[in-house]
Amino acid sequence: MAKHNTHRTPGLARTPIAGARKAAYGVGGAAILGSVLVGTAFTGGAAQAAPAAPAAPAQSAPAAQTAAPSAALDSTEKLRWGSRGDNVEDLQKALNDNGASLEVDGVFGKRTHAAVKDYQAANDLQVDGVVGPQTRGALNGGSSTPVGGSASASSSEGSSSSSSIVDAARSAVGTPYSWGGSSLSGMDCSGLVNFAYEAAGIDLPRSSGAIADGGRTISQSEARPGDIVAWPGHVAIYAGDGQVIDASGSKQRVVERSIWGNPTFVSYR
Incomplete structure (x- = not known):
């Protein structure tokens, strides 16, 4: 009658594997060592990382302030x-x-x-x-x-400057026409306008085109004495009642005369 061999193979110890497995493995065959979850060599299961901490909310930049x-x-x-x-x-x-x-x-x-x-x-x-x-x-x-x-003060100031401009222009009547001149020894059309406006403490551009472009265009009915009357290449001082004072190239002197043609009226006030 055969007898069971109770001898163990030398050097080999029998380990209660089943019991160890039951105690050491969690769901999915992963071994639990303390609180760290690692993969198991027996099942080839992948390691599972602990969830990342939530990111801190981004801080918005302060709104730019208007300078x-x-x-x-x-x-x-x-x-x-x-x-x-x-x-x-x-x-x-x-x-x-x-x-x-x-x-x-x-x-x-x-x-x-x-x-x-x-x-x-x-x-x-x-x-x-x-x-x-x-x-x-x-x-x-x-x-x-x-x-x-106040409005009344501004009106008084405007009347004063009008008188100064017209009076200065009239003082130049008879002055010889001189291209590029702006004094009583000789003046051209823009020189006369600059001469008259300087008497009222107002600086203007030097050329006739810049004078015409630099002010505010108005209608003839809005024009007051001292405003500017402009034609292409020529400017004059409005004297009121349909009259202008200008340094005339054709007459070769400063004259006061009636308005002609269809000029533009310009104000700097």
């Missing part, structure tokens, strides 16, 4: 083509704050004049290229009423 105007405009001086100085620099900075791209040089020339007109058109202001109370107030972001001023 304040670089400079406030002077509340009394009217600026126009030909003006110069610190107030013009402040104007150019204010226009740049509103989208212009000007050199801040303190000279109110062609580019500054065009930028003023663009600003006036964009802000429903009178488009005349002159920085008076309305345009100044809009650029300053406040009231358009000049400090210490």
Whole structure:
């Protein structure tokens, strides 16, 4: 009768594998060692990583703040083509704050004049290229009423400048015509207009074309003495009642005479 061999093979120990498996394996055949989950060599199961920590919410950048105007405009001086100085620099900075791209040089020339007109058109202001109370107030972001001023004061100032301009132009009647001149020894049409406006403290462009383009075009019914009457290549001072004062090339002197043809009327006030 055969007997069961109770001898063990030398060097080999019998291990209760089934019991060990039951205690050491979790769902899917993965071995659990403490709190770390690893793959099992017996089943070839893949290791499972612990879930990643949630990312911190992104911080939004602070909203950009609108820059304040670089400079406030002077509340009394009217600026126009030909003006110069610190107030013009402040104007150019204010226009740049509103989208212009000007050199801040303190000279109110062609580019500054065009930028003023663009600003006036964009802000429903009178488009005349002159920085008076309305345009100044809009650029300053406040009231358009000049400090210490009033409508009646402005009207009086306008009447005074009209008289000064016309009186200066009349003082030049009889002066010889001289191309490029602007004095009582001789003057051309734009020289006369500059001579008359200088008497009222107003700087204008030097050429007739720039004078005509630089102001605000008005109708003849709106024209006041001292405004400018312009034809192609020629300018004159409006004297009122259908009369002009001009340095006439054909008459070779400064004269006062009736308006002719279909001129354009231009105001710098």
